[in-house]
Amino acid sequence: MDFNLIDLMKEYGYIILFFWSILEGETGLIMAGLFVHTGDMVLAWAIITAGVGAFVGDQIYFYLGRFKKKYVIRKLSKQKSKIAYVKFLLRKYGWFVVFIQRYLYGLRTIIPLCLGLMNYSPKTFAIINFISALFWSSIIIVPVWYFGDKILSLIAIAKEHWYLAIPLIIVIIVSITVVVKYKQRKLIFKK
Template identity: 55%
Template sequence: MRELFLKIQPYTGKIFAVGLITFLSFLAYNLYNAPVEGIEEKFIYLLKQYGYIILFVWSMLEGEMGLIMAGLLSHDGSMNVLLAIFVAGLGGFAGDQVYFYIGRFNKTSVLKRLRGQRRKFAFAHLLLKKHGWPIIFTQRYMYGMRTIIPISIGLTRYDARKFAFINLISAWCWAAITIVPVWYFGDQIMVVLHWAKEHWYMAIPLAIILGGGIIYYFNKATKKIEKRVRDED
């Protein structure tokens, strides 16, 4: 079993890509054949039928939108909030483990294909060197670094078991921090969503402004951290 595991690890990225394509094909097929009318109703039906599976894969891709949907479905009773947190955490954990092993067993290929990301890799190494394991715990909240940091840690000799343990705890915290507030304030969020549906012409620019502001804030915060770490190094 161990020999098989070692043989499979170098192909982690390819296995992940094939699995993702297969899953998306499965979703597309079931979405098309859902026994309800309208794309919105079809999507809701799909979430209720395969909610935990979709949540797991969505969380592998580090998608907060999937966690928000899980919170809303938990609020109306379609999902169990504790199980949703557990599944989402496992998905986030699995995704970062994939990125970690891509770096661990594909060093030459990673450095060659991600040549344009060298600056971010260097920054990730500086963060790990200066702050140690807390970086593994907080990288999910660092805009533009969420994929880079697990890969860059994989490129080092960092202990794989230690990374896995911290990664798992971090993933469950990430899931809980996002899902629980949405589950608790579900009624208020549904009112906002209903308003947005009725006034989409106003909701779209507001969403763009709000989303852009959030991205700008985290991007600026990440750059400040990068500058501080380099100045102190």
């Protein structure tokens, strides 16, 4: 049998979505929203599956921080400023940080790890994390499902006119290069 990613998603969509949501998420949610739009998945089940996957992923990080403190502290030794920032956010905003942590770029995995390190209440974390995970999966899957026709037509146009992406790729590469050079220069001047 010759399977590609689309065929695998159609056949094992919920299983793939669950594990994808544990690891990363947004790309899988977009795919799930499109599959809901085409009728290959059911909206409620896609939202629940992705939400439970995201919940499980964050719980793993939380308990890793809680029970493997030395290992996590060693791994996060270069992230001291982020850890301090998480502590500041938690003191200032409390439980709301748990709710929005999956939207905070660069802190998404560090927050559950830090909360585990800080002996945050497992019950409180689990409840807020579960609600947040379902909310997160809903706010991505539902719009993709609703605007599925427009998204699919844009994908078709992109496939047909792939060469238009070349200037965009060049801009992205140049931007990344400039940012990396800037950060390297900043580090040199700090020393």
